[in-house]
Amino acid sequence: MKLRLGMIGGGQGSFIGAVHRMAAALDGLYELTAGAFSSNLATSRTTGQELGLDAERVYDSYQLLLEQEAQRPASERVQVVSIVTPNHLHFAPAKMALELGFDVVLDKPMTFSLAEARELAAVVQATGRRLCLTHTYTGYPMLKEARHLVATGALGALRKVYVEYPQGWLSSFEEGNANNKQAAWRTDPARSGVAGAMGDIGTHAFNLAEYVSGLEVSQLCADIHTVVPGRQLDDDGAVLLQFAGGASGVLVATQVAAGEENNLRLRIYGEKGGLEWQQADANTLLVKWPDRPTEIRRTGAGYLCAAARHNSRIPPGHPEGYLEAFANLYRNFALTLRADLGGPPAPPEAADYPGIRDGLRGMAFIETVIASGRSAQKWTPLTV
């Protein structure tokens, strides 16, 4: 039984729309059934056609998609809606979808503003529908292992959390480049919101740090820059972090590290040991000890925790990558929804996908980090 999936956004030329489709397809748990892929109607239709959708399930707007799908018989209508539009177009379709009874997959950051995020949280609460927020990186199996090591106390009380996400693709002024749709909207305050790099990748780093550490940032001190002349939003920043309970850390997110790809990296140290993970070597988790050799833990190995094994598909030594991590979110969400719909019971690991709480904290991070960047005070509290 496949879940019927509708997609909002993700027309030709979209990076993340294609990623969502591959992630949904990998495990055969979804069937892409309907779409409103673009506000450009020709683009939307061509996309739908290329994807082999029935023409009548390709809609001219997200409103039409949601309204008309909601009126179809239950056996036919879309069950989940993926929203993969730019940030300013997250809230309205997500709210409408939830209120019409659809479960929602939503790209991050969750909304345009923290106020919207709070409102969306209330909608989720009120409707009882489910929302999966695609903070992709938490889908990597070795980060499940990392989180497990922290949660079970293997590292002792945590002391330091370092997370960094250096990219180089905005090292020059790409906004005027017609071939770079990504650069155009991600640097545009009308579409991205109050933050650029901090919203685009800073939130990923923040989410990862809180997810793996199990800690919450209580206050932060940000140094925010717009490095490239003419750019309207931040493209670089470094943030000192204070966590509730006493740990501290550093978050770096930059899109002007010329020559860097996407080198997300997390290091956590506790009283007893430390761990290190980086996306460039995603199938490896280094676990470090003061008095014995560093361990190389690897995706697929039999000694890993249940969550790490659940989120892996193939034996050790066959690298699993970004699409598999992304697919883990879709898969866990599907396993959960299928159980909701009376299908087979979901394993406990399936409940572990990012959701509304991650979204709320992510939006709080964005607004706090930008405020801190403008403040002469060292510390600014982060509250949801």
Added chain:
Amino acid sequence: MKLRLGMIGGGQGSFIGAVHRMAAALDGLYELTAGAFSSNLATSRTTGQELGLDAERVYDSYQLLLEQEAQRPASERVQVVSIVTPNHLHFAPAKMALELGFDVVLDKPMTFSLAEARELAAVVQATGRRLCLTHTYTGYPMLKEARHLVATGALGALRKVYVEYPQGWLSSFEEGNANNKQAAWRTDPARSGVAGAMGDIGTHAFNLAEYVSGLEVSQLCADIHTVVPGRQLDDDGAVLLQFAGGASGVLVATQVAAGEENNLRLRIYGEKGGLEWQQADANTLLVKWPDRPTEIRRTGAGYLCAAARHNSRIPPGHPEGYLEAFANLYRNFALTLRADLGGPPAPPEAADYPGIRDGLRGMAFIETVIASGRSAQKWTPLTV
């Protein structure tokens, strides 16, 4: 338009069947429509049900699948058949499928013996159908770049080719382990053929070496071992290689390198430079020069050749892995078949998938390497 796919083998507990299904699903170019998943009928049916197939398209044998699908109307019947059974069950279903007009995806090694391989080659020739042999590793984008560098002469005339494939999973006697179906058939001469490790992974290494170098092995000298007591087939070997044209090399394939996962590695050196790739860091190709810095070429980068870019799905810095490499074979095969069927013309890169020639040479390698292992002569010629 999705290609309708039938699968032979790949019931619950099969490793490679699930991999084929994910690889076929990733790009939305195939729809799994029919299957004969196991000679155990209950297993086959449960597998079909879990995969959401119509009960009537789940068959009790490959013969029934092929016969009955062939009789369905063209708009409905399976168009491609994936055969993912153990080696001794490759030839018969492949031959039957081809003769009934299906195109075929076939797991490697192609057949049980070189004689079967020659016969299958004749069937392909006679029927005009297409066959894709899943030598997965040639699907990695950075190996496309490697091949391009060699083919365009960037390294000069080749001198040395080193390929190695160390695994550790057969370091102890796993044959009696009921939970290890893989070990059972891969070490059984009745199902695997004349070779164990050399057939299972030696052929991959051999194929990779010939594919990237563009050279053909002309003779070889093999040292073949059955290391684990009680095992019936080789689990380890090392082979000196002589290539037509003067290059030489070494091939290592072992399944008793305790602690190794799947560390396929290729190094090639020519007059002007060298290159190095390993599966554990699959998105990196090292290109080495005598008088300037080694280059780290990376999946997704704009400077790569067309074939490398064609076989990649996401921007640089998002790791692509084994499933994506595998999916590249399915995708290129689908693009080719769609063009055959009057769909959009296939790009030139789509023609690059392993096929009957690779299968023939792989079977010749297997038989030659085993013969050489038994010979007191240093060199044994390899001929198809």
Added chain:
Amino acid sequence: MKLRLGMIGGGQGSFIGAVHRMAAALDGLYELTAGAFSSNLATSRTTGQELGLDAERVYDSYQLLLEQEAQRPASERVQVVSIVTPNHLHFAPAKMALELGFDVVLDKPMTFSLAEARELAAVVQATGRRLCLTHTYTGYPMLKEARHLVATGALGALRKVYVEYPQGWLSSFEEGNANNKQAAWRTDPARSGVAGAMGDIGTHAFNLAEYVSGLEVSQLCADIHTVVPGRQLDDDGAVLLQFAGGASGVLVATQVAAGEENNLRLRIYGEKGGLEWQQADANTLLVKWPDRPTEIRRTGAGYLCAAARHNSRIPPGHPEGYLEAFANLYRNFALTLRADLGGPPAPPEAADYPGIRDGLRGMAFIETVIASGRSAQKWTPLTV
């Protein structure tokens, strides 16, 4: 002609004294001739004996060493004095040595306080003697290459400087451990000064960042912690950096990253590209570009700049390590002093050793970073 070397500090059990001796010995440019190795006279004498010194050249105090050596005939007396005592015993012997006409090698941080540093700078100025401060890491050949790339504009105007120095050896309370002399004095404010980790390793990171970037930190914002209960000085910190001219960065120094050895790492990004170096792979410099492959530059290669080649001793592929980097400081200092003494002219690269300016800025860093750590203001200016 070897330079006659006297050593103050470095008795049995000292880590850094032995390092200085090996560094001085490696190139055969110094002869250890005299010493006052410890305030414990027995230790001092045994050390001198083990090192094969004449008993009469082993002194009971640094004062005696300096006074009596100064009275020896020029052909016999010590020419250079290495001071390898804890921080609180740097200033007095250094000042006395300089005033008695000796050139000085001094361990870092330069003094106990910035005030002492300023006074010592005046003494150097007044006496015209030379001082080499052993900021070891700038001796690595690949950091010479890094500095050259920055200085010649290969990276364009700099934007970001990230430097980090995580260690784990003070993760638990080692102060009471009689076998850990290092821990005892490095965490004692009476011997180390106002800072612990920031003085011990933060200064190294700071020096490295300024040395390679050619930039000066103008203000900083520090988050300083004493993580281990009972410790008297900081053992951890993170610092936002602002450089004169507009670049910014982050400095991390911690001694409670359990499981880390000594993983000094530097990354610098400019408009055109970036570079990365870490001590754990000290013979490699990664040079990153937005539109072409990352380069792996390697110690000893013919394509390196003159300074990198000058500071390397053996062909590429033979790893050079910490002792060689340390020895580069001694070697460059010796080449300079020999020229002063009428020996062969020193090559231009020999002038590149850390000195009084590095020491002054290092002490300013220490005092500023501690002050900032106590401040509620975001930024604290750094001035010498």
Added chain:
Amino acid sequence: MKLRLGMIGGGQGSFIGAVHRMAAALDGLYELTAGAFSSNLATSRTTGQELGLDAERVYDSYQLLLEQEAQRPASERVQVVSIVTPNHLHFAPAKMALELGFDVVLDKPMTFSLAEARELAAVVQATGRRLCLTHTYTGYPMLKEARHLVATGALGALRKVYVEYPQGWLSSFEEGNANNKQAAWRTDPARSGVAGAMGDIGTHAFNLAEYVSGLEVSQLCADIHTVVPGRQLDDDGAVLLQFAGGASGVLVATQVAAGEENNLRLRIYGEKGGLEWQQADANTLLVKWPDRPTEIRRTGAGYLCAAARHNSRIPPGHPEGYLEAFANLYRNFALTLRADLGGPPAPPEAADYPGIRDGLRGMAFIETVIASGRSAQKWTPLTV
């Protein structure tokens, strides 16, 4: 008390002479006292002068050095002689030195031929003097740990030994290059002997494999090439190895791997686990297990065996390199000789330096591998 060292060979422009001097100097255990540095008398004298030797201790020939030093009073004369000439000039000075009562450090391969090696072994036996053969790589601390793991049975009975030593510096015809003294003599049968690459680096690889595994090669099958046109000796080879007791392996040594530096690498697998070491990351030993994470063992760590700790000078995280490994040979030899001379007793680890047995087996390897390369038989026995 320093040992007085005389050197034969190693004049200006020699690579290995300078390395021997640095290795001898590092620990302050030797004092270079005399030399016959070159058959070119001007070169010899200038070298001596630069090294600060008394003019009367710089001799015009090795014969003069040995004869005249032997006649000096015991308190003054050279105690150890280092011979760092090309291979054809090893035997005669070594024999003469031993017979005159000197202990000898000798560069590898030990002699020009196996016959000479046997004769030298007899001289050592007859004179009772000591001989240290500089198979540098066995001096690395992590190879001591590797050997310890094997010897204590941690890996179980050994099954596979892979050793490789790829270099690229002879990828083109360098013999005519006046600036490449190394290339000139190392490719000249009159000076190198019967083998080129196999003698120069193949012996290192062979020695390393036997040293760490504790096994002896009983027979081998070699594929030997002279790749570069015009070259007189082999510059490339691959060898199948059979060890007494049942293990097998592969040795690769090549000097035409364009773009490679000096990437000596060793992997060993036993019943229970495996290990991997490479010179490019010399301070790391990977220890691999079938069912638990790979361990990263590191130079200087407290958990290492006594031999690994004995052969390391500084705390973990400070890289130690080639010169330190080389110096370990000199240091262990000095500790042994000092004890012979009535100095402090040598620790048991000091006895572990390569000697006459390594030299004999190395020469047997050279002659056997070349003979096998010319044979049509698969296997050629290796006997001393």
